[in-house]
Amino acid sequence: MREWGGAALTFMENLNQLSISPQNIDYIILNHLEPDHTGFTYMLNNLAPNAQFVTTSKGVELLEEFYGIKDSSISVKTGDSLDLGNGKKFSFTEIPHVHWPETMVSYEEKSKILFSGDAFGAFGVHQGPIFDNETPNVSKEYWEEEMLRYYANIIAMFSPNVIKAIDSLKNLEIQQIAPSHGLIWKGKPEVVIRKYKRYANYNQDYAEPEICVVWGSMYGNTEKMLNAILRGISQEGLPVSVFRVPNDDPSYILAKAYKSAGLIIGTPTYEYSMFPPMKYFMELLQKKHIYYKKVLFFGSYGWSGGAQKDFEKLSQNMKWDIFEPLSFKGHPTKEQLQKGISLAIELAQQVKKIPPKVNDETY
Ligand SMILES: Cc1cc2nc3c(=O)[nH]c(=O)nc-3n(C[C@H](O)[C@H](O)[C@H](O)COP(=O)(O)O)c2cc1C
Numbered sequence: 635m636r637e638w639g640g641a642a643l644t645f646m647e648n649l650n651q652l653s654i655s656p657q658n659i660d661y662i663i664l665n666h667l668e669p670d671h672t673g674f675t676y677m678l679n680n681l682a683p684n685a686q687f688v689t690t691s692k693g694v695e696l697l698e699e700f701y702g703i704k705d706s707s708i709s710v711k712t713g714d715s716l717d718l719g720n721g722k723k724f725s726f727t728e729i730p731h732v733h734w735p736e737t738m739v740s741y742e743e744k745s746k747i748l749f750s751g752d753a754f755g756a757f758g759v760h761q762g763p764i765f766d767n768e769t770p771n772v773s774k775e776y777w778e779e780e781m782l783r784y785y786a787n788i789i790a791m792f793s794p795n796v797i798k799a800i801d802s803l804k805n806l807e808i809q810q811i812a813p814s815h816g817l818i819w820k821g822k823p824e825v826v827i828r829k830y831k832r833y834a835n836y837n838q839d840y841a842e843p844e845i846c847v848v849w850g851s852m853y854g855n856t857e858k859m860l861n862a863i864l865r866g867i868s869q870e871g872l873p874v875s876v877f878r879v880p881n882d883d884p885s886y887i888l889a890k891a892y893k894s895a896g897l898i899i900g901t902p903t904y905e906y907s908m909f910p911p912m913k914y915f916m917e918l919l920q921k922k923h924i925y926y927k928k929v930l931f932f933g934s935y936g937w938s939g940g941a942q943k944d945f946e947k948l949s950q951n952m953k954w955d956i957f958e959p960l961s962f963k964g965h966p967t968k969e970q971l972q973k974g975i976s977l978a979i980e981l982a983q984q985v986k987k988i989p990p991k992v993n994d995e996t997y
C-alpha cells in the first residue's frame with residue numbers, strides 16, 4: 635500500500651516528540667477510509683497492537699476489505715461519543731458521501747476542534763503557515779483557488795450531502811476546523827463553512843457571472859471561431875477563463891467551469907464523434923454534476939460531423955440552457971464568424987445578469 639509523501643514517517647516522528655509510544659495508543663479514529671488517509675493503518679495495526687479503530691459501521695467494513703483489520707474496530711454513529719478519561723471527549727457525526735459513504739467528523743468537546751476529514755479541505759501545498767490566521771494576504775487567492783479546485787474535483791457531485799452535513803453540524807460550537815487537506819481554520823472557522831456552502835450552491839443554480847471557455851482544435855479551424863467568440867465576450871467585459879484541451883490540466887478547467895455560469899465548448903469532429911480530449915472533459919462535467927450553465931457549442935467538421943451530436947448526448951440531464959449550436963464545415967466563413975460574435979455577446983449579456991454569490995469571507 636502506498637505511503638503518502640512521507641506521512642507515515644512524520645506521524646511516527648510526531649508521536650515520538652510527544653513521547654507517545656504506539657504500544658500505548660488506545661484509539662485510532664478514522665473519519666474517512668480513503669487510502670490517502672488510511673494507507674498506513676495496516677502497519678499501524680501492528681505497531682499499535684492495543685489500539686482500537688473507531689469509525690462508522692461502513693468504515694468497519696471498509697477497514698476489513700481494504701486492510702484485513704476486523705477484530706480491533708469499534709463502530710460509532712451520529713451522537714455517540716468517546717470519553718478518553720483525561721478531560722478529552724470526542725463526539726461523532728456521520729456526514730455520508732462527503733466524500734465516501736462511511737465518512738464522519740469528530741468533535742473534541744473541550745478544545746472545540748472539529749476534525750472534519752475531507753470536508754472543508756483544499757488542494758494546494760503549504761508554503762509555511764498551516765493556519766488560516768497566519769496565512770499572509772498574498773496567499774489567500776491561492777488558497778481560494780485551491781479550495782475551489784478541490785471542491786469541484788472531489789466534492790462537487792456530493793453537494794446536496796455537503797448542505798446536509800453543514801446543517802447537521804450547526805449545533806456545535808466550533809473553535810477550530812482541522813480538515814485532512816489544506817488550511818487548518820483556527821482564526822475564523824466560520825469562513826470555510828461559508829465557502830463550502832457557497833461552492834455547494836454552484837450546482838444547485840447558476841454560479842458566478844463569469845465565462846469559462848474550453849476548446850480544442852487539430853488544424854486551427856475551430857480555433858478561428860474561438861477568436862471571434864472571445865472578441866464577442868470581451869465587448870461585455872466579463873471575467874473569462876480560456877483553456878485548451880488536452881494541453882491544460884482538467885482539474886483546473888473543472889474548477890473554473892464549476893464556478894462560471896457561462897460555459898463555451900469548442901471542439902472539432904474526430905472519427906464521427908467529438909475530439910477525444912473534449913469528450914473526456916464533457917464526461918467529467920457530467921460525472922461531477924456541473925449543472926446550471928448557459929452554454930454555447932461550436933466546432934468544425936470535415937464531411938459528416940459528429941461532435942455536435944455527441945455534445946447533445948453528453949449535455950442531457952445537465953440542466954443547461956443551451957444556445958443555438960454553431961457547427962461549420964472546414965474553416966468558418968465571414969458570416970459564421972459574425973454569428974459567433976453575436977452569439978457570444980448574447981451569452982455574455984445573459985451571464986452578466988446573474989447576481990454574484992455573496993463572498994464576504996475575509997479571514
Ligand atoms: C483523425 C481525424 C478524424 C476525423 N474524423 C472526421 C469525421 O468522422 N467526420 C468529419 O466530419 N470530420 C472528421 N475529421 C475532419 C475534421 O473534423 C475537420 O478537418 C475539422 O475542420 C477539424 O477542425 P480543426 O481545424 O479545429 O481541428 C477528422 C479529422 C481527423 C484528424
Ligand SMILES: [Fe+2]
Binds near residue numbers: 666668734
Ligand atoms: Fe476522500
Ligand SMILES: [Fe+2]
Binds near residue numbers: 668670671751814815
Ligand atoms: Fe482525502
